[in-house]
Amino acid sequence: MDFGNLGFVVAGLVVGFVVGMTGVGGGSLMTPILLWFGINPATAVGTDLLYAAITKSGGVLVHQKNRNIDWKITGWLTLGSVPAVALTLVFLKYLNTDPQATNAIIKQALGVVLLLTALAIFFKRQLLAFAQKHAGDDYHLSNRNLNLLTIVTGAILGAMVALTSIGAGALGTVALFILYPFLATKRLVGTEIAHAVPLTLVAGLGHASMGNMDWHLLGFLLMGSLPGIYVGSHLSGRISDGVLRPCLAVMLVFIGYKLAF
Structure with a gap:
């Protein structure tokens, strides 16, 4: 190995x-x-999408075993995200004749989504507290409108993920918590992961069909990430979440700003 x-x-x-x-x-x-x-x-986006699909598949098995997935919500999200992924990939394929234009759009979108992700991470606690505080207010939606909003949320996440490979994690979790404030956190996380697998898989295979994939690179990334996730999961909680998340958010702001501007 070099x-x-x-x-x-x-x-x-x-x-x-x-x-x-x-x-x-x-x-x-x-x-x-x-x-x-x-x-x-x-290529970075396409490879990362399949990397995410493979690594999160294990999470789905664990969450399903513990009954932490709301498959109805997952279905409504997927109903919006998969068509959005398809439309975004068609758009990218149309631009594929001009690689410079494609890469410029992807880098710009990456920067913007990274900044949004950093905000979601940094203010996650405040956003969740706000959603819980106002969960009993008079803004309750009918089941029909809630399902429509869930489909729209899935569509937005699908477009972002297909274009940048980012958005299904932090942004998806916050969006779900705002829509479903009474859903237990463990079920919310499990539902988000269950939705992320088909989303990233379809988007990743779409990118692979356009040649935006490096299979050797994917293999080397998985060689490192699988033991990394195992060790990190066992050490979770040893370092204060109040320290880790702000550090991660600041780093993403810096990277996002560099890419967007």
Whole structure:
């Protein structure tokens, strides 16, 4: 294994460790790291999407075993996200004749979504507290309108994820908590992960069909991330969440600003 491939294994290890410790940070860290390594933006996004689909599949099995997934909500989200992924991929394929335009759009979108993700991470506690405080107010939606809003949320997440590989984690969790404030946190997390797997899988395979995939790179990332997630999960809680999340948010603001501006 040469030095470059070892670097990808280490990158997978670090990102996997952070995800295991905090539950967020997968795509928002991995894609910028791949760009830093000089990977083409479209290839970085496509590879990261399948990387996410594989790593989160294990999480679905665990959450399903513990009955922590609301499949009805997952279904409504998927009803919005998968068509949005398809439309976004058609848009990217249309631009694929001009690689520079494609990469410019992806980098710009990456920057914006990273900034939004950083805000969601930094203010997550305040957002969740606000949602819980006002859960009993008169803003209750009918089941029909709630389902429609869930589909729209899925569509927005689908477009963001297909374009940047980022958004299904921190942004998806916050959006679900605002829509379903009475849903237990463990079921909310499980539902978000269950939705992220088909979302990232469809988007990743779509990118792969356009040639935006490096299978060897994916293998090296998984070599590092799987043990990283295992170790990070076991150390979760050892370091204060109030320290980890702000540090992660500040780092994402810096990366997002560099990419967007």
